[in-house]
Amino acid sequence: MTTPSATPSAERSRPAQRQTDIAEYVVSHGSVSATDLAEQFGVSLMTIHRDLDELERQGVVRKHRGGVSAQPSSVFESNVSYRMQASLAEKQALARRARELIEPGMAVMVDDSTSTLELARLLEGITPLTVVTNFLETVKLLAGRPGIRLLALGGEYHPTHDSFLGVPCIEAIEALRVDLLFASTSAVADGYAYHQEQEIVLVKRAMMRAAQRSVLMVDHTKLGRAALHRLAPLRDFELVLTDARAGQESLAEMREHGIRHEVVT
Incomplete structure (x- = not known):
């Protein structure tokens, strides 16, 4: 039967x-x-x-x-599945502008944000290029791409972020020196970048130390928001990129703090 x-x-x-x-x-x-x-x-x-x-x-x-x-909340970062769907058009606009800053022959580090994932989708053709990342989605995207030398940062795997974090990851970052870092974060306010989780903060800070220049990619939903841990002053980034829906109050705040920023469309 x-x-x-x-x-x-x-x-x-x-x-x-x-x-x-x-x-x-x-x-x-x-x-x-x-x-x-x-x-x-x-x-x-x-x-x-x-x-x-x-x-x-x-x-x-x-x-x-x-x-x-x-x-997300001030103490909770969204799961990567949610973040990959949120503000996608704005992240793609940021990625197009960020791509213009990259030249063949550079060593570029990208963090585990979904904003920099959109940048990674645009890297084909800017070769030769070395890309360093702790984001598994970016590793899978770029693995085997002609002209791209891929360095994957190890560490403890965190499924919420689909990335590798912790002491081994930080030690791997500290052994490197790259030309450019592209990073994002979940909250920006009062001249500072913030994030909900200290492990993420520690890795992003290590990435900033390993880069000659750092670019922060934050869509308008990140501006004027609070999170538990302070990551870094915005002035530590050479450039802050945001999108055309950014509030005038947030833009005025960046001007007041002397932050170099661009609004992209």
């Missing part, structure tokens, strides 16, 4: 598959109530809360009163 195949609703009832579906749903919607999720997936609120507890443990989402969000 042949066992009938599982129906879609039966598949969703399996915790692992349902949690994957919930994560995709939250990432695509940004923020959702627990009640909406229970209705969407046809399970009880208690079951949804258990699923959300597990997804929060994995760093995919953060729970708040009555619901869940994939969006």
Whole structure:
């Protein structure tokens, strides 16, 4: 006797598959109530809360009163899946301008941000070029590309960021000297760049020390926002790139602090 195949609703009832579906749903919607999720997936609120507890443990989402969000807060950085979808057109505009700063023969370091991932997509043709990164997505993108010498920074793998961090990563960075660093961060305010996680901050600071020049790529959603850890003064970057939707107050603040910046379209 042949066992009938599982129906879609039966598949969703399996915790692992349902949690994957919930994560995709939250990432695509940004923020959702627990009640909406229970209705969407046809399970009880208690079951949804258990699923959300597990997804929060994995760093995919953060729970708040009555619901869940994939969006960042001052102490929570979004999962890379959410960040890859957010402000994509603006990140692509930043990447096009950043590409103009790169010349063949350079050694370029890019961090584990989704902004610099868009830059990595544009590097083909600027060869020969050496690219250093700790971002697994960028490693996979550039591996085997003709004319690109790729140096992957090791360390402890963090699935929330899809990148390598920690002491081994920092030690690998400290052994290098590059021409240009392209980096991003999750918050900029009062003349400083900030990030929610100290491990990320320590790696980005090491990258800045290893670069002759550093460029910060921050779309308008990062401006005027707070995060727990101070990364560096904006004046430590040779150039700050932001997009045309940047608020006038944030731009005036950068001018007031004497920060060299460009608004790109």
